Amino acid sequence: MRALLAGAALVALLVQAADAARATLRAARPGLAPLVLEAASDDTTWTIRVRDGGTETQRIEVQTDLPGTRPALGDVNGDGAADLWVPLIGDNANSAWDLWIMQPGEARFRRAGEINGLAFARDRAGRLVAISREGCCLVSMVFHTIGADGALREAFAVNRRLDVPGAISEPVPAGVVREACALQQGQMPGVRVGPR
Numbered sequence: 001m002r003a004l005l006a007g008a009a010l011v012a013l014l015v016q017a018a019d020a021a022r023a024t025l026r027a028a029r030p031g032l033a034p035l036v037l038e039a040a041s042d043d044t045t046w047t048i049r050v051r052d053g054g055t056e057t058q059r060i061e062v063q064t065d066l067p068g069t070r071p072a073l074g075d076v077n078g079d080g081a082a083d084l085w086v087p088l089i090g091d092n093a094n095s096a097w098d099l100w101i102m103q104p105g106e107a108r109f110r111r112a113g114e115i116n117g118l119a120f121a122r123d124r125a126g127r128l129v130a131i132s133r134e135g136c137c138l139v140s141m142v143f144h145t146i147g148a149d150g151a152l153r154e155a156f157a158v159n160r161r162l163d164v165p166g167a168i169s170e171p172v173p174a175g176v177v178r179e180a181c182a183l184q185q186g187q188m189p190g191v192r193v194g195p196r
Contacts, residue, residue, distance in 0.1 A: 113152035
């Protein structure tokens, strides 16, 4: 089963890399026309031009080690507007992304910070959860908040050993512990957001 999943992931990455140097994304925003993001990469940088009705409102440049992995959109804070995820660094499991939160009325994005993980979700309390693989037997869930200033902050983490079901290595709010420990292997808390 693992070999089949690994093979499917490799094929998906190869198909994605084949046409990843350019991408056009449509970033939905509530009550307004979507923003059009024209992304292009060279060997070291992703450049994203943000357009509102044909007018360029912002230009974002991000240094990257992943010029062949496309930027992605996903609503991080639950406001209905698509937020921008720009790939930074990747390895066999976890990847780092530069996260930009949309400012819908301004037709712009504000940089929130860097986030690392294998997958991402938004939990019931609205926190952004980064799920990371830490070796063969440990999964780390780092819960983040986004402050009033738009900055991404780590709030707390839950570490779960796959070889000892339900084991937690540090204290966190009881409700979060119960929810995280009730998940089946491979399941994520809350609603999945961001890159897939």
